[in-house]
Amino acid sequence: MANDVQSLDEIDQAILEALAGNARISLKELAQQVGLSSPSAAERLRRLEERGVIKAFTIDLDLATIGYPLQAIVRVRPLPGQLHIVERIIQDIPEIIECDKVTGDDCFIARLVIRSMADLDGILDRVAERAETNTAMIKASPVKRRLPPLSRRK
Template identity: 75%
Template structure:
C-alpha cells in the first residue's frame, strides 16, 4: 500500500518526472533527504518503475495514430506476437480476452505506412483498424 505522502510523490512525478528532489520535497512537504528516501523506497518496491518523457509524436513526424484489433489465424498466435513485437510503429500492445487476441496502438507517418504494416501480418491474422481522431483522455493515473 501507499500512504498519503507516497501518493503526493507519485502524483507530482506523474505531472513532471523532471522535478529535482528539492522541488519534489517542497511540493510534498518533506525535507530533501526524506523525499529522496521515500522515492528510493518507491523504486525498490517497484511502485515507480521508471522516469520517462512525454513526446508530441506529431512534432517529430508521426501525425497518424491507429488502434488495431488483431485476431491471429489458427496456429499463428506466437508468430503474430513476434511480428507485433518487431514492428517499431506499434508503440503499445495488449494481449486481451474476447474475440481478438491483441489490441495495438500504432503511430505512423502516413496511411500508406499503415497499409505496409498491416500487409506484414495480413496472411497470419485478421485485423480491424480504427484511426484515432483525437484523444480526449490522455494516459493518466487511476485514483490512488
C-alpha cells in the same frame, strides 16, 4: 505486495502525483511540494522504486512533431495456430508503440503511429498472412494516460 494500494500513504501518493505531472522535477522542488526535507523525499522515492511502485521515469513525446501525425488502434485476430508467430511479428514492428494481449474475439489490441495513410498498409501487410485486423484511426485522445485513483474512496 508491490501493488498493494493500502501501502501508499498520503505522502507517497503526493510524490506519485507530482512525478506524473513532471518526471524531471528536481528533488528539492518535489520535497517542497510534498512537505518533506530533500533527504526524506529522496528516501521515500528510493523506497517507492525498491518496492516496484515506480518502474521507470519516462517522457511524453508529441508524436506529430517527430513525424508521426497519425495514430491507429488495430485489433488483431491471429489465424488458427499463428498466435505466437503473430505476437513476434507485432513485437518486431517499431511503429507499434503499445500492444495488449486481451480476451475476447481479438487476441491483441495495438496502438501504432504512422507518418501517412500509405504507411498503414505496409505495416498491416506484415501481419496480413497470419491474422485478421480491424483498424480504427485515432481522431483525438480526450483522456491521456494518467494515474489511477491512488487512495481508497470511502
